[in-house]
Amino acid sequence: MKKFLTTNVSRRTVLAGTAMTAGMLAMxxxxxxxxxxxxxxxxxxxxxxxxxxxxxxxxxxxxxIAVESIAEPTGEAWLVQLEQAAxxxxxxxxxxxxAQVAMLKGQxxxxxxxxxxxxxxxxxxxxDRSVNKYPDGRVCGIGAVxxxxxxxxxxxxxxxxxTSWQALWDPANADRLGLxxxxxxxxxxxxxxxxxxxxxxxxxTDEGLEEVFQKLAEVKPNVRLWYRDEAQFEQALKSGExxxxxxxxxxxxxxxxxxxxxxxxxxxxGGILDSGSWALSRASQKAEEAHVFIDYMTRAETQTxxxxxxxxxxxxxxELTQLTDEEFAAVSSDIDPIIPRYDLYQTRDDFLNxxxxxxxxx
Amino acid sequence: MTGLALKAITKKFGxxxxxxxxxxxxxxxTFVCLLGPSGCGKTTLLRMIAGLEEPSSGQVVVDGRDITAxxxxxxxxxxxxxxxxxxxxxxxxxxxxxPLRIRGASKAExxxxxxxxxxxxxxxxxxxxxxxxxxxxxxxxxxxARALAISPRLFLLDEPLSALDAKLREAMQVELRxxxxxxGITTIVVTHDQREAMTMAxxxxxxxxxxxxxxxxxxxxxxxPADSFVAGFIGSTNLIxxxxxxxxxxxxxxxxxxxxxxxxxxxxxxxxxxxxDVQITAPGxxxxxxxxxxxxxxxxxxxxxxxxxxxxIVAVTTPRDRSDLxxxxxxxxxIPAQSAVVLKS
Amino acid sequence: MRRxxxxxxxxxxxxxxxxxxxxxxxxxxxxxxxxxxxxxxxxGGFYTPAFIFDNYERFLSAFFxxxxxxxxxxxxxxxxxxxxxxxxxxxxxxKASRRVQVVWLVALLSVLSLSEVIIGFAWxxxxxxxAGITNLLVWAxxxxxPRALFPGFGAVLTAMVYQALPYTVLIxxxxxxxxxxxxxxxxxxxxxSPIRAFFNVVxxxxxxxxxxxxxxxxxxxxxxxxxxxxxxxxxxxxxSVLITDQAIYQSNMPFAAAMAxxxxxxxxxxxGLTLLVxxxxxxx
Numbered sequence: 001m002k003k004f005l006t007t008n009v010s011r012r013t014v015l016a017g018t019a020m021t022a023g024m025l026a027m028x029x030x031x032x033x034x035x036x037x038x039x040x041x042x043x044x045x046x047x048x049x050x051x052x053x054x055x056x057x058x059x060x061x062x063x064x065i066a067v068e069s070i071a072e073p074t075g076e077a078w079l080v081q082l083e084q085a086a087x088x089x090x091x092x093x094x095x096x097x098x099a100q101v102a103m104l105k106g107q108x109x110x111x112x113x114x115x116x117x118x119x120x121x122x123x124x125x126x127x128d129r130s131v132n133k134y135p136d137g138r139v140c141g142i143g144a145v146x147x148x149x150x151x152x153x154x155x156x157x158x159x160x161x162x163t164s165w166q167a168l169w170d171p172a173n174a175d176r177l178g179l180x181x182x183x184x185x186x187x188x189x190x191x192x193x194x195x196x197x198x199x200x201x202x203x204x205t206d207e208g209l210e211e212v213f214q215k216l217a218e219v220k221p222n223v224r225l226w227y228r229d230e231a232q233f234e235q236a237l238k239s240g241e242x243x244x245x246x247x248x249x250x251x252x253x254x255x256x257x258x259x260x261x262x263x264x265x266x267x268x269x270g271g272i273l274d275s276g277s278w279a280l281s282r283a284s285q286k287a288e289e290a291h292v293f294i295d296y297m298t299r300a301e302t303q304t305x306x307x308x309x310x311x312x313x314x315x316x317x318x319e320l321t322q323l324t325d326e327e328f329a330a331v332s333s334d335i336d337p338i339i340p341r342y343d344l345y346q347t348r349d350d351f352l353n354x355x356x357x358x359x360x361x362x
Numbered sequence: 363m364t365g366l367a368l369k370a371i372t373k374k375f376g377x378x379x380x381x382x383x384x385x386x387x388x389x390x391x392t393f394v395c396l397l398g399p400s401g402c403g404k405t406t407l408l409r410m411i412a413g414l415e416e417p418s419s420g421q422v423v424v425d426g427r428d429i430t431a432x433x434x435x436x437x438x439x440x441x442x443x444x445x446x447x448x449x450x451x452x453x454x455x456x457x458x459x460x461p462l463r464i465r466g467a468s469k470a471e472x473x474x475x476x477x478x479x480x481x482x483x484x485x486x487x488x489x490x491x492x493x494x495x496x497x498x499x500x501x502x503x504x505x506x507a508r509a510l511a512i513s514p515r516l517f518l519l520d521e522p523l524s525a526l527d528a529k530l531r532e533a534m535q536v537e538l539r540x541x542x543x544x545x546g547i548t549t550i551v552v553t554h555d556q557r558e559a560m561t562m563a564x565x566x567x568x569x570x571x572x573x574x575x576x577x578x579x580x581x582x583x584x585x586x587p588a589d590s591f592v593a594g595f596i597g598s599t600n601l602i603x604x605x606x607x608x609x610x611x612x613x614x615x616x617x618x619x620x621x622x623x624x625x626x627x628x629x630x631x632x633x634x635x636x637x638x639d640v641q642i643t644a645p646g647x648x649x650x651x652x653x654x655x656x657x658x659x660x661x662x663x664x665x666x667x668x669x670x671x672x673x674x675i676v677a678v679t680t681p682r683d684r685s686d687l688x689x690x691x692x693x694x695x696x697i698p699a700q701s702a703v704v705l706k707s
Numbered sequence: 708m709r710r711x712x713x714x715x716x717x718x719x720x721x722x723x724x725x726x727x728x729x730x731x732x733x734x735x736x737x738x739x740x741x742x743x744x745x746x747x748x749x750x751g752g753f754y755t756p757a758f759i760f761d762n763y764e765r766f767l768s769a770f771f772x773x774x775x776x777x778x779x780x781x782x783x784x785x786x787x788x789x790x791x792x793x794x795x796x797x798x799x800x801x802k803a804s805r806r807v808q809v810v811w812l813v814a815l816l817s818v819l820s821l822s823e824v825i826i827g828f829a830w831x832x833x834x835x836x837x838a839g840i841t842n843l844l845v846w847a848x849x850x851x852x853p854r855a856l857f858p859g860f861g862a863v864l865t866a867m868v869y870q871a872l873p874y875t876v877l878i879x880x881x882x883x884x885x886x887x888x889x890x891x892x893x894x895x896x897x898x899x900s901p902i903r904a905f906f907n908v909v910x911x912x913x914x915x916x917x918x919x920x921x922x923x924x925x926x927x928x929x930x931x932x933x934x935x936x937x938x939x940x941x942x943x944x945x946x947s948v949l950i951t952d953q954a955i956y957q958s959n960m961p962f963a964a965a966m967a968x969x970x971x972x973x974x975x976x977x978x979g980l981t982l983l984v985x986x987x988x989x990x991x
Contacts, residue, residue, distance in 0.1 A: 447893035
């Protein structure tokens with residue numbers, strides 16, 4: 001497991017995304033020539049490598065369906081490409097791993113083909129939150145991978161692990177934090193709402209949002225770095241330069257296992273749970289294969305393997321997996337997670353973005 | 363009083379000696395021309411006098427003071443470059459006033475001196491012109507005026523007239539000489555044009571391969587060249603191989619030349635005879651006998667090419683002397699002993 | 708030589724290729740961007756063709772005005788610093804031997820091959836408290852304890868100057884090499900010390916080159932978006948950073964396009980202003 005994870009490839013965000021991904025998009029890798037095949041989009045870099053190595057070959061062996069994996073960029077560039085291709089009745093990938101906001105945006109334009117849960121025998125395994133649905137109840141996405149963003153600290157600087165997200169507001173931590181720079185990837189509004197206002201429902205009203213923004217403004221003096229690129233913060237966290245912040249639970253765990261003085265803590269309010277779903281383009285002709293693929297991916301053994309080899313949190317119920325406590329703790333937690341209000345980033349995207357940018361850069 | 367003295371100056375670039383042990387005394391107010399083919403070291407020598415190059419050894423002495431280590435900008439010389447190096451962003455007046463401005467002269471002093479100099483170079487009322495709007499000759503004069511603005515102790519010019527056309531160049535040579543005499547300033551000009559040197563110089567310094575081959579007034583250089591290099595470089599000349607027998611009789615081209623004597627009892631030497639000194643006579647009358655091979659009639663002068671035992675001797679005459687020669691004609695050639703110079707081989 | 712006006716269609720043939728390149732690589736992309744800047748943004752989706760001014764309206768606020776102002780100020784300072792350092796530096800290189808010149812130019816070219824990402828990370832390490840240059844100062848006894856020099860304006864400026872300096876030198880180098888060396892020699896024989904000759908003759912003689920270099924570095928620096936976000940605090944983020952956020956993370960192409968159009972117009976205005984001032988200076 002270490003061998004692959006320690007390559008330290010940027011996982012979810014790709015710095016200077018455009019140039020790098022443009023090159024990767026053009027390079028599909030074909031596993032095996034088969035009569036039946038499917039094109040699957042996964043985040044380029046670490047994810048694609050891990051899936052190509054650990055997951056897809058076994059799938060092809062068992063089902064006879066060849067997987068052509070395609071590196072997709074994060075952000076919403078891939079959504080734009082899928083949408084434009086679908087208008088021309090083309091599918092650059094049949095199935096794609098999509099972030100939740102992108103899922104919602106694709107729903108708005110009916111980009112996703114409805115999925116038939118009856119054809120997915122393992123559908124019962126799934127956590128409720130791992131099934132994406134159109135407003136009318138049709139299923140349009142199935143949880144592929146999930147990961148946590150937690151409170152991370154440098155153990156040299158903080159011998160005691162913090163217990164709450166409130167540590168971000170502690171005046172003792174002035175100019176010591178590294179936080180994600182965008183409203184739509186830091187999910188700090190949700191963190192603030194859950195920590196101080198009883199839950200993310202508080203974000204549903206304008207007054208509630210206003211209160212949350214005001215509370216969040218108090219954290220500004222503590223922030224040393226608002227980062228867009230993971231590697232930048234990770235390095236500073238390891239060295240103790242920026243000893244506290246929000247970061248990915250799995251990567252932090254790996255860094256700690258490598259002997260770096262870092263730790264990831266699930267605060268009592270919960271870690272932030274973000275996830276990607278499998279979604280099928282409406283232009284795809286491979287609905288049959290797609291259902292077989294999703295069924296395979298939601299199996300308990302596959303989910304277990306993904307947690308062990310790729311480092312993602314399972315999207316099915318924990319008791320169904322064969323993960324040991326230690327393995328489970330490496331990727332997840334039983335503490336009730338903070339689930340981002342993805343709907344807000346669809347309906348109030350520009351408002352939130354504007355307020356956020358003015359908050360941190362103003 | 364000595365204006366400028368060069369003492370055993372040598373300049374090496376790597377293993378190459380550009381200037382080799384040059385010593386020269388230049389009296390105050392003298393107009394010197396450094397003359398020689400390209401690569402002879404004359405420009406390097408001038409740049410060392412200006413301080414733009416550092417001598418590898420030797421000294422530059424001006425008015426009795428060793429200035430070898432004085433930086434260029436403290437030497438108070440005036441220099442005119444081959445490219446003229448007028449400052450393109452300044453107008454004529456500001457170019458000329460530049461050395462005065464550097465020395466902190468007042469505006470009034472500057473403009474007074476500029477007007478004075480513009481009059482001197484016959485370009486009054488040009489002060490406000492941009493230099494780009496000047497003709498070649500005008501730029502030349504502005505460069506000279508700028509170099510003279512501070513009344514320098516030494517006036518140096520590097521091929522100053524080479525960019526001008528032939529007619530303008532001749533006129534400027536005369537003008538420059540007159541200007542120098544008017545100001546009485548010690549002047550050193552580098553040139554490869556012997557005609558220019560003959561026109562302007564009090565003292566011509568012929569250089570070859572980094573060394574001074576001869577330093578003398580122009581007429582002496584012409585009449586009494588020190589060696590065949592100088593003789594060949596200054597004007598055109600006939601070079602005839604001569605040898606002497608055991609009792610000192612000198613023969614050339616198989617014919618005895620009774621009035622010519624060898625230098626230092628050498629056996630072999632070269633005889634230099636200027637073409638205008640060669641006399642063409644009737645067959646059998648001259649000392650040497652030959653055949654006319656070609657006649658170049660230039661109108662003002664006639665050049666007659668005579669083949670004497672395989673060596674071509676050129677004679678320059680005026681049309682009044684002989685106008686009846688033609689190729690193929692047998693003639694006699696007389697070389698007056700007083701105008702022939704025996705050069706060491 | 709007399710230039711004749713083109714008489715037939717064929718006489719315009721040499722213009723076809725440059726014309727095509729101009730259309731293909733400038734007019735079409737820029738035109739598309741201008742068009743998109745007037746489109747209707749579909750929140751939670753894409754955009755639809757329209758002709759509305761909402762995107763420009765949104766930009767016209769004190770907040771974005773401040774960001775634009777900072778971006779321009781940063782680019783101007785980078786350009787001035789680059790020329791102030793690069794000009795004497797290039798002059799000294801041009802006086803050096805051929806071999807020294809080649810070594811320097813190759814070194815500079817190799818800096819050009821570094822991506823903005825690498826430059827950003829390298830400087831963030833150099834400016835860090837744990838591994839940065841202040842540790843050397845502490846070691847040398849010049850400082851009591853190591854300090855972080857980033858994030859901050861100085862860090863952004865340093866890295867941007869570092870990135871733009873090779874361009875500066877490469878733009879200046881040909882002009883400086885072509886400058887008649889006898890101009891400074893003449894100034895020296897006329898009584899100017901070498902430093903005075905440099906300022907009196909070389910600088911004014913290359914005024915147009917200097918202005919052109921300032922403009923090019925300014926435009927280059929205006930597009931920077933990685934270094935400000937890696938080495939700066941949010942108040943040092945340039946308009947290019949916000950454009951990237953809108954285009955890549957918010958998929959709000961119309962607004963990103965409107966901001967980009969503003970940025971292009973502002974840089975054209977700055978260039979125009981510089982040229983205007985330059986022309987006036989020349990006439991005086």
